[in-house]
Amino acid sequence: MNYFNYFTEIEDTFIRRRGKHLLLSSMDWALIESWKEMGVPLHVALRGIEHAFDSYNAKPRRRTVKSLLYCQEEVEAQYAEWMEAQLGAAEGEKNGEKIVEKRTEDARLPFPxxxxxxxxxxxxxxxxxxxxxxxxxxxxxxxxxxxxxxxxxxxxxxxxxxxxxxxxxxxxxxxxxxxxxxxxxxxxxxxxxxxxxxxxxxxxxxxxxxxxxxxxxxxxxxxxxxxxxxxxxxxxxxxxxxxx
Missing domain, CATH: 1.20.1480 (hypothetical protein mp506/mpn330, domain 1)
Incomplete structure (x- = not known):
């Protein structure tokens, strides 16, 4: 997977769903690192964030979401479900994305x-x-x-x-x-x-x-x-x- 996208996609999704621009705190970044090190796939983390905000928006009276920690429980629940679904799956996947053995020679660098x-x-x-x-x-x-x-x-x-x-x-x-x-x-x-x-x-x-x-x-x-x-x-x- 694209290592850099893991952090930026989570940040962008959280900010988009929150509706107001809010810089992630050092604690939020530490939580993302924890998910990354645990092997939580990017798509699973994003789905957990989306579901957390879907539930939040369904509540009649809502407090402002100030931290990514609000989504932590749902992300872990989604990860647990994903892990169960992976039982018996072939190895060779990391963070939910298949490792491609052969890449095109002109693969673009993440930065110049x-x-x-x-x-x-x-x-x-x-x-x-x-x-x-x-x-x-x-x-x-x-x-x-x-x-x-x-x-x-x-x-x-x-x-x-x-x-x-x-x-x-x-x-x-x-x-x-x-x-x-x-x-x-x-x-x-x-x-x-x-x-x-x-x-x-x-x-x-x-x-x-x-x-x-x-x-x-x-x-x-x-x-x-x-x-x-x-x-x-x-x-x-x-x-x-x-x-x-």
Whole structure:
């Protein structure tokens, strides 16, 4: 599936059905990431949002929908139904869309090649700057991870620039792996009190929605929200092309 469409289609559908433009909150983005990581197909997530708003519009007295979390229960219900329907289905599907083995050579990139290269170069420069600043006070495994990630980004940039048929999905997989490496290194090298404080803050932000979320979804969303707080606090850039 088109990785980038997963987020943008969900955002566009929610805004369209709500009827008023409303920027998604960090909690909403964390929830979308949770659905993506759980393997909720895009079409299933969109159907859940549509059904949630259909039910909402049928109510005589309605409160304003302010968050994507309003649709969370219906999305999970639709996902459960979809999972049951998939029993016995052949493998080789991801997020509800068949993986096509052969793609046309002229498949279009999700973004212009120049924009992708600029994104990679900017991310590499940011990582090196963070590493240089950190080395002034200490040198730890996080510094090493930053340096390794920056070196790998340079390789990816050079390969993508010279490729006759650049593969954005393959690049995205590599960037996702680098993000996980950086996230793990950041968590492992944070002072215990800073990590605990950030976790408490993220938990407090999400706590009002605990009763409306399945425990696995709540925990995944909490982890995503925690990482977002920590990345922002330390200036760590997102590498995924979705954030281009």
């Amino acid at each position: 090649r120049a924009a992708i290269l600029e994104h990679l170069n900017g991310a590499r420069a940011s990582l090196l700057m963070i590493c240089d600043e950190r080395k002034k006070s200490r040198k730890d495994d996080f510094c090493d991870a930053l340096s390794r990630a920056a070196s790998r980004l340079k390789e990816l940039e050079e390969d993508f620039a010279s490729a006759a048929r650049p593969n954005a999905e393959k690049l995205e997989d590599s960037l996702t792996s680098l993000e996980k490496l950086l996230d793990e290194a950041l968590l492992a090298n944070l002072p215990a009190n800073e990590l605990a404080s950030a976790r408490v803050a993220a938990g407090e932000q999400l706590q009002p929605y605990l009763s409306r979320m399945e425990r696995p979804v709540f925990e995944q969303t909490l982890d995503n929200l925690l990482l977002k707080r920590l990345r922002d606090a330390h200036g760590l850039p997102r590498l995924s092309l979705f954030y281009l």
